[in-house]
Amino acid sequence: MISYLKGEIISKHKQSVTLLCGAVGYETFLSSTILSEMEIGQSAELYIYTRVREDEITLYGFTKTGDLEFFKLLIGVNGVGPKTALEIMSVDANQIKNAILQENLALLTKTPGIGKKTAERIILELKNKVQPDSLIELPASLEQRFDEVVTALTTLGYQRGEIYRVLKTAPPEMVSSEEIVTFFLKNV
Secondary structure, eight states: OOOEEEEEEEEEOSSEEEEEETTEEEEEEOOHHHHHHOOTTOEEEEEEEEEEOSSOEEEEEESSHHHHHHHHHHHTSTTOOHHHHHHHTTSOHHHHHHHHHTTOHHHHHTSTTOOHHHHHHHHHHHTTTOOOTTOOOOOHHHHHHHHHHHHHHHHTTOOHHHHHHHHTTSOTTOOSHHHHHHHHHHHO
């Protein structure tokens, strides 16, 4: 399987570019966001998802490995093919991941080809698998204080993002794990 390409963009199409690597040109489909950044003659490095079907081999390119991994999660959802996943990823991946975690159907259904049922399926299947890069982070001082609590609450099935949002509002005088868990359960 092709997993990485580095070369020069020799042509640009509506949904793809042709990347010249050595003496071979590879047509690679890209999200509209990545495509808008590409110019003919420019050098490009892409992480590739290779889709092999009975009658074709199709390449999908990403500038970050995290986006490639997210793409793989999306196409693993029943009813979401590679072209639809690329459409979804035309919006910032972190926005989509946050929409999944916050069960924001409105943002997901803005994508052509994604109806309410498919958006619900994406949320259901990926809610426990995604974590945005820009997820709410706790300051280092709080991270240590809440480390044991976060571990316990994730074991109980709560999502890290949800835990962090609530714990960020915890009064500074709370120091025992029991107090913090009680605070979380009252405010979740």
